[in-house]
Amino acid sequence: MTVQVxxxxxxxxxxxxxxxxxxxxxxxxxxxxxxxxxxKTTLLRVLATVxxxxxxxxxVLGRDPGDPKERTEIRRRLGYLPQEVGxxxxxxxxxxxxxxAVLKEHTDRKARRAEVDRVIELVDLTGQAYTRIKTLxxxxxRRLGLATAYLGDPELLVLDEPAVGLxxxxxxxxxxVVSADPRRTVLLSTHQTEDVAALCREVVVVNExxxxxxxxxxxxxxxxxxxxxxxDVRDPGADLAWVAGDGSTRQIGxxxxxxxLVEPTVEDAYxxxxxxxxxxxAAV
Amino acid sequence: xxxxxFVLGVFFExxxxxxxxxxxxxxxxLRPLLGVRLPVAVALAGVEARRLAVRASSLLVLYxxxxxxxxxxxxxxxxxxxGLVGFYLAFLGIAVMALLxxIGxxxxxxxLVEALPAAGRTRAGSWFVLLGGLALVEYLLLLxxxxxxxxxxxxxxxxxPWELVQGPAMLLGGGLLGxxxxxxxxxxxxxxxxxxxxIAWVGVLSGTFDRTTMLAPVVxxxxxxxxxxxxxxxxxxxAWHNAxxxxxxxxxxxxxxxxxxxxxxxxxxxxxxxxxxxxVAGALALP
Numbered sequence: 117m118t119v120q121v122x123x124x125x126x127x128x129x130x131x132x133x134x135x136x137x138x139x140x141x142x143x144x145x146x147x148x149x150x151x152x153x154x155x156k157t158t159l160l161r162v163l164a165t166v167x168x169x170x171x172x173x174x175x176v177l178g179r180d181p182g183d184p185k186e187r188t189e190i191r192r193r194l195g196y197l198p199q200e201v202g203x204x205x206x207x208x209x210x211x212x213x214x215x216x217a218v219l220k221e222h223t224d225r226k227a228r229r230a231e232v233d234r235v236i237e238l239v240d241l242t243g244q245a246y247t248r249i250k251t252l253x254x255x256x257x258r259r260l261g262l263a264t265a266y267l268g269d270p271e272l273l274v275l276d277e278p279a280v281g282l283x284x285x286x287x288x289x290x291x292x293v294v295s296a297d298p299r300r301t302v303l304l305s306t307h308q309t310e311d312v313a314a315l316c317r318e319v320v321v322v323n324e325x326x327x328x329x330x331x332x333x334x335x336x337x338x339x340x341x342x343x344x345x346x347x348d349v350r351d352p353g354a355d356l357a358w359v360a361g362d363g364s365t366r367q368i369g370x371x372x373x374x375x376x377l378v379e380p381t382v383e384d385a386y387x388x389x390x391x392x393x394x395x396x397x398a399a400v
Numbered sequence: 401x402x403x404x405x406f407v408l409g410v411f412f413e414x415x416x417x418x419x420x421x422x423x424x425x426x427x428x429x430l431r432p433l434l435g436v437r438l439p440v441a442v443a444l445a446g447v448e449a450r451r452l453a454v455r456a457s458s459l460l461v462l463y464x465x466x467x468x469x470x471x472x473x474x475x476x477x478x479x480x481x482x483g484l485v486g487f488y489l490a491f492l493g494i495a496v497m498a499l500l501x502x503i504g505x506x507x508x509x510x511x512l513v514e515a516l517p518a519a520g521r522t523r524a525g526s527w528f529v530l531l532g533g534l535a536l537v538e539y540l541l542l543l544x545x546x547x548x549x550x551x552x553x554x555x556x557x558x559x560x561p562w563e564l565v566q567g568p569a570m571l572l573g574g575g576l577l578g579x580x581x582x583x584x585x586x587x588x589x590x591x592x593x594x595x596x597x598x599i600a601w602v603g604v605l606s607g608t609f610d611r612t613t614m615l616a617p618v619v620x621x622x623x624x625x626x627x628x629x630x631x632x633x634x635x636x637x638x639a640w641h642n643a644x645x646x647x648x649x650x651x652x653x654x655x656x657x658x659x660x661x662x663x664x665x666x667x668x669x670x671x672x673x674x675x676x677x678x679x680v681a682g683a684l685a686l687p
Contacts, residue, residue: 211451221440225443261512
């Protein structure tokens with residue numbers, strides 16, 4: 117396993133972000149789903165070695181992030197895209213990627229230049245290579261962050277909401293890039309259930325700092341069988357209901373007898389698992 | 401005296417002084433202490449230098465103007481021997497430049513950068529390389545100017561190579577001061593504190609008490625008595641004054657590394673040794 121997490125706990129003041137979370141992640145793309153404040157970002161920050169847990173054990177790429185030497189070794193083999201890229205506005209795209217490449221210890225100038233060009237092309241930013249970061253759109257900044265994560269072809273990619281702000285074409289391109297190497301371990305957090313369904317070998321649903329579900333997207337969808345139905349009006353047993361494009365009301369919860377059950381999607385199953393919490397604004 | 405090459409060969413191959421130094425470095429706990437990866441720091445310094453040259457070209461222009469306007473020696477008048485005083489202006493300028501270049505949350509708290517293998521100490525080390533490189537270039541220019549031109553009649557009044565270190569040491573120290581202020585103070589406070597503090601440092605020590613002049617960052621090489629035709633060397637030791645300045649620079653480096661390091665005990669020990677050395681050098685510089 118590339119990532120092994122046992123009984124992980126992390127608190128920020130009175131707020132419990134991780135509450136004894138246990139998780140194993142192996143090669144392939146694993147999606148992390150959960151409502152705002154579920155602890156996804158905290159988990160990714162711990163795995164990216166930028167945050168130390170209060171208790172529990174973590175092994176990343178077979179190493180302990182708590183040990184300074186092993187932490188540096190993890191960082192050499194890790195690509196991380198945080199929620200906020202924090203790129204410096206005065207830099208051009210190329211300058212920033214080059215800067216990060218140096219910090220990733222690519223000290224050979226010629227090889228570094230080639231690597232910088234490769235990752236910029238990978239995320240379709242070649243045309244903006246000499247554009248200042250402050251003029252980039254949100255989606256372009258996201259791709260810039262993704263480019264830096266891919267520097268050095270890392271064994272483990274930790275991506276926090278990588279597809280936010282991407283247009284449909286770029287989102288498909290993102291899926292293509294992320295899924296290109298099945299040997300690489302990719303852990304991505306997202307709110308886009310369709311990305312999880314299309315991309316992930318495994319999906320982990322997190323809520324209140326704990327794992328609620330772990331399995332394939334198909335298994336997640338199947339877990340909601342018998343809990344999703346369609347009717348003309350909202351039924352009293354529905355936890356969630358919305359009017360679909362065809363005018364019918366799609367509902368999740370305890371179906372009344374005789375209604376038309378429908379095949380659940382990953383999104384339906386996620387909503388069944390997390391319930392109304394999924395619709396609440398961020399708590400943390 | 402020339403040392404035969406084979407003696408050097410035997411010295412390095414058989415006795416391996418490098419291993420001896422490394423072993424003691426490790427025994428004293430100094431290896432994890434500095435933690436600066438030199439190849440990365442050098443590459444990063446190159447990136448920063450290029451970026452500063454392209455993006456902050458006005459600073460570059462200011463530097464070139466200062467370079468051209470700063471007084472030079474040997475000159476046709478005695479004033480020329482005080483050429484190193486011009487470095488004080490650069491001291492302030494470099495302090496502000498380093499401050500502006502490294503301020504604004506650069507690297508600190510940026511998660512993407514925090515998750516990279518080059519630690520904060522290496523990133524700070526790149527600034528040492530950059531500032532040290534600049535100081536070295538200035539020192540070479542000073543040497544060329546000092547010894548390259550035709551020597552004037554008062555050649556014996558001019559500083560020797562060690563005493564010339566005052567100028568480059570001020571550049572290095574100014575940069576470190578700016579770096580330290582940028583990492584310790586909020587942006588709007590750092591620049592005024594740097595500049596006002598530095599001017600006060602010189603003003604108080606040079607203006608009022610002759611005895612403590614040598615503890616200021618800049619000391620005029622010669623001074624004029626009441627009779628302007630009589631010039632005398634500033635009392636005190638310029639050689640020790642420069643050791644004192646380099647000690648302050650080393651102290652600045654330790655302070656910057658302390659902000660980046662999780663293993664502070666050894667760094668604090670090193671800081672104590674450097675402080676003691678600097679204090680001794682400062683005391684010996686006094687008349």
